[in-house]
Amino acid sequence: MKKKLLKISILILLSSAVFILSYYLTKSYYLADKKTNGNNVVYNSENGYLKDDMKLVLKSKSKDSEQFIIDGEYTVKELKKDLGIEQGLKKDDLVNHFKALSYSIESMDDSQIILSRSFINKLQPNRYYLGEKNDFFAIYKTDSKGVPFIENASKDIFADKKKVSSLPEQDKKDIVNFKMQFKTRDDAEEAASGYF
Known part of the structure; x- marks a missing residue:
């Protein structure tokens, strides 16, 4: 009886240790994957919102010229204020907002998103x-x-x-x-x- 109780206790302890270890590893890797996409840090937490201090650069290019014109520069926080958004701003929301103005994401890194468009x-x-x-x-x-x-x-x-x-x-x-x-x-x- 004592041997059986000892085996059950050891099995419960081992199962708990495996569960805790797998939970910790899964959570760590999942959050690390959410926060980074290759070298591009996009999110500030697991909820998928863009970082408030991320800089947005808007630029336009003429079809007949290689010259770019900077249309504007501001942060995600400033854009949220302009749009009247109190919670975070997701990448899809950003893309949809600027798509209406003919911009698309040209590049993205851990500090800025560059959106560009061509003149017609x-x-x-x-x-x-x-x-x-x-x-x-x-x-x-x-x-x-x-x-x-x-x-x-x-x-x-x-x-x-x-x-x-x-x-x-x-x-x-x-x-x-x-x-x-x-x-x-x-x-x-x-x-x-x-x-x-």
């Missing part, structure tokens, strides 16, 4: 265009080569107005792809005010 057409030199920057309406001017830039960010980016991503699909495409061209800044501003 070559822009006319020395003109004004209604476009977007960080999902806000913006007025761009093109230089002598047709490369767009913002002359005065405080006047030309309408951060206190409606967001471009909230527009109907066709309007959004027209804004994002610089389809609205003007000879003067005043004409561009008047067109932008029609969307507010």
Whole structure:
């Protein structure tokens, strides 16, 4: 009887030790796999949210040029604030939000995500265009080569107005792809005010 009780006790102890060891190893490897994807640290915890301090870089490239224009830089935390999200932001949410603005993920590492897009057409030199920057309406001017830039960010980016991503699909495409061209800044501003 004592031998049988001793065998059962040893079996229970060994089973418990195997269970605890396998649980610990599984949890450690599972979480390590969730937090990293190759060399790219994507998540800050097992819930799949992007790290708040991760930097987002938005850039555009012309089909007729190899030159990139930085459209905006901000953090996941700033994007969450702009979108009114209190909990975390997942990679799929980020992709879906920027897909509406024609951006896709170009690269991703442990500190930043670079999103890029191509312009649909070559822009006319020395003109004004209604476009977007960080999902806000913006007025761009093109230089002598047709490369767009913002002359005065405080006047030309309408951060206190409606967001471009909230527009109907066709309007959004027209804004994002610089389809609205003007000879003067005043004409561009008047067109932008029609969307507010």
